[in-house]
Structure formats: structure tokens, C-alpha cells
Amino acid sequence: MTLPRLRHLLTLDGLGEARLHALLDEAEAMLPHARGGTALRQVLAGRTVCNLFFENSTRTRSSFQLAAQRLGADVLNFDVGASSVKKGETALDTFRTLEAMGVEAFVVRHAEDGAVAALADAAGPGTALLNAGDGRSNHPTQGLLDMLTLRRHKGRDFSRLSVLVVGDVKHSRVARSDLQALRQLGCRDLRVCGPAALLPGPEVLEGCTVGQELDAMLEGVDVLMMLRLQRERMEEGLVPSLEAYFADYGLDARRLARAKPDAIVMHPGPMNRGVEIAAEVADGPRSVILEQVANGVAVRMAVLSHLLGA
Template sequence: MNTAKDVLEPLRHLLSLEHLPRAQLIALLDRAQCFVDGEGDRAALAGIAICTLFFEASTRTRLSFQLAAQRLGADVLNFDVSTSSTRKGETARDTLRTIEAMGVRGFVVRDNEDGSVAALAAAAGPGTALVNAGDGRSDHPTQGLLDMLTLRQAKGADFSRLRVLIVGDVKHSRVARSDLHALRTLGAGEIRVCAPPSLLPVGDTLAGCTVSHDLDAALEGVDALMMLRLQRERMEEGLVSSLEDYHRDYGLTASRLRHAAPDAVVMHPGPINRGVEITDEVADGPQSLVLRQVRNGVAVRMAVLETLLGGPLRPC
């Protein structure tokens, strides 16, 4: 018998994975896998206009959303903040409503303020759908989905068997928060987190996780590692003494990786600071799934856009 958490309901926006029902999350992963396998309707969004509204820099997320929308047949508008009226003082809300008035139905939004995308979603008109492409340190739901798809492809659908380790700047990472929401929803057997005390969040972000400051110990027997980017500005804040010290204590090397399960996989959301959080040998090695994450990002974002703008999820 399904619980209320498993009831599949239509999505208006995708702002976070925190309260996304398990059934909805799995349905999105299933649909994304259809696109990975070359199936699905490549004209599902023909005639629909989508705007990538990025107020913060991005490479992987922005380009993969553009490609996802194009592959679904949508018309794509690429918003350039450097040449927009925001430079003249126009608010993000007015920018959204202005573009919406042109008939644009979908918005992919990135901003550096926590909660900013949810605020824009509240201001959007009926029939308009927003996807959070990263807001502040709060959420990055499509990154969480693509990470789960990549992990499921590598390790199977039964997450209860998995020991997953997240390493690095969890305190400031919206990726880590979305991954944690998704791992809990999918019933991951054990979630470990390893970071220096200065880069660990306060509050209930790490509820149910095993927290460590010793990477070698935390690595023992894990099935998957999710390495996080060290945001270099944290050095200026005094949260990290030096890049060399961080790499010594928390950098993933080939020798360290041997503490994990023999078939452990390594993931990283990018961009990678090579030689800081991960070495070339590991990033480019046989256990790395970094480029598969990038490839899966297009399929996941196709599934999300199709779900929000093209009607109910359909089987392959």
C-alpha cells in the first residue's frame, strides 16, 4: 500500500528535492533513463518557449539545460545578465514578468541568493513553470537527480545496500544538500560526511549522517564517493588554511581510494580543482563517473522540462 509520500502528483515547479515524493523522484529518474537510452518524444515541447535566466555564472548546468530544451523541440532564449536591463536596476521579478509576457512558459533560474527562485516562482503567472538551477547554498535539484541517476546506473536501484560518502565543503554546497535530500528519500543504507569542522553546516542538514573529520577512516568500505568543490573564497574567510593543507587532509588520491570498496565509484559535480579535492589520476581514472554525470545531466533536464511543460510523465 502506498503512503502519502509515494503519491505521484503533477509538478508545477521544481525548486527542491527536500519534499519531493519518492514516487515522483523515481519517475523522473526512469524518464531520464529513457532519454539516455535514446527513447522518448523529441518534439514534446515543440512550440514552447523556455528561458535560461541565469544571474550567476554556469557552464555545465546552463549548457545542458539549453541542449535539453532544444532536444525536446522547444524555443530557447538565453538571458545574458551582462547586457540585460538588470544593469539598469530592473528587479529579477520584473525581468521574469517581462519575459513571461512575451509568451515564455518555462524558466530555468540560477541566482546567488537563498530562496530567490522560490520567490520568483511565487510571482509567476498560471501556466508558467520554474526550475531551480541553483540558488545560493540552498538547492540544486537537477544536480541531485543526475547524481542519483548516475549512482543508480552504476550500483542498481536498491540504495539500501549503499554506503555513500560526501567529502568537502558541505556548509556552502547546494549540491550536497540536494544529494542528501535525494539519498534519504531513496533510502541509502549509510550516508557518511567528511569535512573539516569549519566546512560543516549547523542545524539539521546532516541529520542521520555519520560525520567524520578523518578522510581515511571515512573511506573504509564505501561504495560511492561524492567529492565537492572547495570554494577558494573560503580561504579568504579563514575557513581553510591553505590549498596544500586541504589536499593533504581531504584530497582524494589513488592510494586513499584503496580504502573504499574495490568497485567504489567517484563523483564530482564540477568544476574540479585538480590537485586540491581530487588528483588527475582519480578524476580521469576507471572509477570516475564525472563525465557520465555530465552526460546524464542532459537526460535528467529533459525529463524535468518535459514533466513541467509537456504533461504527465510517460513510460518509454
């Protein structure tokens, strides 16, 4: 079955198992080219991609820039600090201005939920929008690169996996996208663990086993997805102290031993070492954190190529 091309990628919710695997297959094919080379430079030659980031980013922005360049696109990196946004211009007016200059694809990160979808609604017929993170709602390419990493280590059959997501799920757009993808890919044992104040509502946790005792939740899991404690998004008092958080929810070697012997450890970054994860685990043999970063370039190459119809 041939799936119709997506115009935008705003969320993973509702894409379905076939679409998700198709995008992951495209990314897998891009992997040999993600680290460099010129073999795919004609794929997006003459096309223009804008990284329109209203929030700071290291991994996502750099990854999208490299992905577009690997495909031969012209890349415009938008600097909010040096733009008319500082003079009061709205995100929509900024978007329309750049679109009028011939930008065909916008990679957008914004602090507000739904901001990228609002720009997509205003886009012209030849313009593609790619959500690089909006508020606490969605981060679809992070979800895809996590699924690619997981699939390369554990195979295509997600139904046999036990996956544990740990930490600040309430404020995490990564967790939302990962859970959306895992449900659609057929994962039957989805576990979520964190302090009650950092757990979201039941609509996010649909189909998940939820608990607050990390040691118990770790038993027999195949995959551990550790989340960053997003202090910039939370009200005061949700965590008594960083030391107390690590004592209850930090992943160290002792706790990791409760998981399956071949369990892998993931983290979307940036990591707070000694808060969510111990250095011995982050840098240990079970960690695939840097592999996630590397896979992100291939995933973003695949999505850009797909959205622009290359």
C-alpha cells in the same frame, strides 16, 4: 499509482521515494535521445524555455539548453551582462517582462537563497519554474543526475549503499540536494567528511555520520561524492592553504584504495585538480564524472517535459 504533475521543481526535499524514482525512470527513458537525434523534437515544439542565469555556469546552463533543444523548444538564453539588470532592474521585473513575452518555463540560477522560490510565487498559472541553483540551498537537477548515475551503477536499492560526501558541504547546494535525495531513497549509511569550518548545521546533516578524518571515513564505502572547494562563497581563513586542504581531504589513488574495490567516484564540477581530487583519480577507471555530465542532459529533458505537461 499515478503521481500528479509537478508545477515547479524548486527542491528535492519532500518529493518522496516514489516521485524520485519516477523522475529517474523518465530520465532513463530519455538517455538514448540525450546525445542527439530528432525523435523527440515534437515533445516541446512551439514551447519557449528561458535560461535565466544571474550567476555564471558552464555545465548546467549548456545542459539545459541542449535538453530543451533536444525536445524541440525555443530557447532564450538570458545574458545578465547585457540586460537591464545592470541598470538596476530587479530579478522579479526581469522575470515578469520575459513571462509577458510568452516564456512558459524558466530555468533560474541565482546567488541568493530562496530567490527561485520567490519568482515561483509570482509566476502566472501557466508558467513553470525550475531551480538551477539558488545560493547554497538547492540544486535539484544536479541531485537527480547524481542519483541517476548512482542508480545505473549500483541498482535501485539505495538501502544497501554506503555513500561518503567529502569537502565543502557548508557552501554546497549540490550536497544539500544529494543528501535530501539519498535520505528519501532509503540510503542507511550516509557519511559526511570535511574540516569543521566547512561543515553545515545539524539540520543539513540529519541522519549522517560525520567525521573529519578522511582515511577512516573512506573504509568500505560504495560511492564517493567529492565537492568543489567554493572559495567564492566562503570567508577568509576557513582553509589554511590549498596544499593543506589536499593533504587532509584530497582524494588520491592511495586513499581511494580504502574504499570498496568497485566504489565509484563522483564530482559535480568544476573540479579543482590537485585540491579536491588528483588527476589520476579524476581520469581513472573508477571516475564517473563525465557520465554525470552526460546524464544531466537526460535528466533535464525529463524534468522539462514533466513540468510542461508534455
